[in-house]
Amino acid sequence: MVKKLSRFLAYTLFFIFALMLFVPKTSLYYLLEEKLKEFHIVISKESLDETLFSLGVDNLEISVKEIEAGVVKEADIRLLVFYNSLSLKDIQLSSLVESYLPSKLQALEVTYTPFNPLVLSIEAEGEFGVLHAEYEILQNSISARLEPTNIMLAKV
Numbered sequence: 001m002v003k004k005l006s007r008f009l010a011y012t013l014f015f016i017f018a019l020m021l022f023v024p025k026t027s028l029y030y031l032l033e034e035k036l037k038e039f040h041i042v043i044s045k046e047s048l049d050e051t052l053f054s055l056g057v058d059n060l061e062i063s064v065k066e067i068e069a070g071v072v073k074e075a076d077i078r079l080l081v082f083y084n085s086l087s088l089k090d091i092q093l094s095s096l097v098e099s100y101l102p103s104k105l106q107a108l109e110v111t112y113t114p115f116n117p118l119v120l121s122i123e124a125e126g127e128f129g130v131l132h133a134e135y136e137i138l139q140n141s142i143s144a145r146l147e148p149t150n151i152m153l154a155k156v
Contacts, residue, residue: 020080042062056076057072057077058074067094070091082113084111085109090105091104108124121134122142
């Protein structure tokens with residue numbers, strides 16, 4: 001009985017590991033791009049670099065309804081079975097948002113895990129400070145906590 005259980009566990013772990021290695025990350029990225037076009041969000045001029053466990057995307061130019069929204073220097077997409085993340089670095093938003101908040105972000109990370117399947121965790125750091133947020137999918141609500149920098153406190 002123990003031998004059958006250990007064999008089942010070994011096959012399951014092998015399948016999960018093979019799934020992480022051989023998932024077509026580039027194809028999933030292009031599928032995401034197509035889904036974003038439905039919301040009039042276009043990503044252009046990017047270059048892709050697929051590795052075993054992640055997909056690196058460099059120099060993304062993002063436009064919303066044909067208006068330039070921002071530029072992301074580096075993105076890293078990790079599609080692991082028990083931990084999925086999207087990390088963006090060196091984000092420069094459009095100058096349209098500068099009247100509301102600083103337009104430079106150093107990092108933004110969105111994580112998802114099937115252990116907590118109804119919540120996306122969001123962490124961001126920029127000239128505005130540090131942001132910790134959670135998006136609850138079913139309730140369509142976001143709860144955020146911002147630790148502002150002195151620049152943001154001076155603008156208030």
